Amino acid sequence: MVYPEHTLANTLSDASAATDRFTHVSYQRTPFDIAAYERGTCEGPCFVCAIAAGDPEYRGPAEMIYEDTDVLVFLNRYPTLRGYTLVCPRRHVESVVGGFTEKEFVELQGWI
């Protein structure tokens, strides 16, 4: 397809303006504390079970989207992308490969 020169220039200009708008968006970022994360994963309780149990240290900061007797859906506390959402079984599971029956795994995937 051949674009008239002025149309292409306008398109590039519009794209550049759109890019400028996105590069000037600011939001508060929380630095990731990797040392605390390592300590927590090695020494602390399972954060999903703590959230499920209502532990205020974990439950308080969790932005819950949905929960029922089987599943918890909440925003990641340290998101690498906006809207990074965790979908977890309410019961403790150690392995995403071996911790579920096929039926349970498929049901959990239905939330994603």
Ligand SMILES: [Zn+2]
């Ligand atoms: Zn757990």
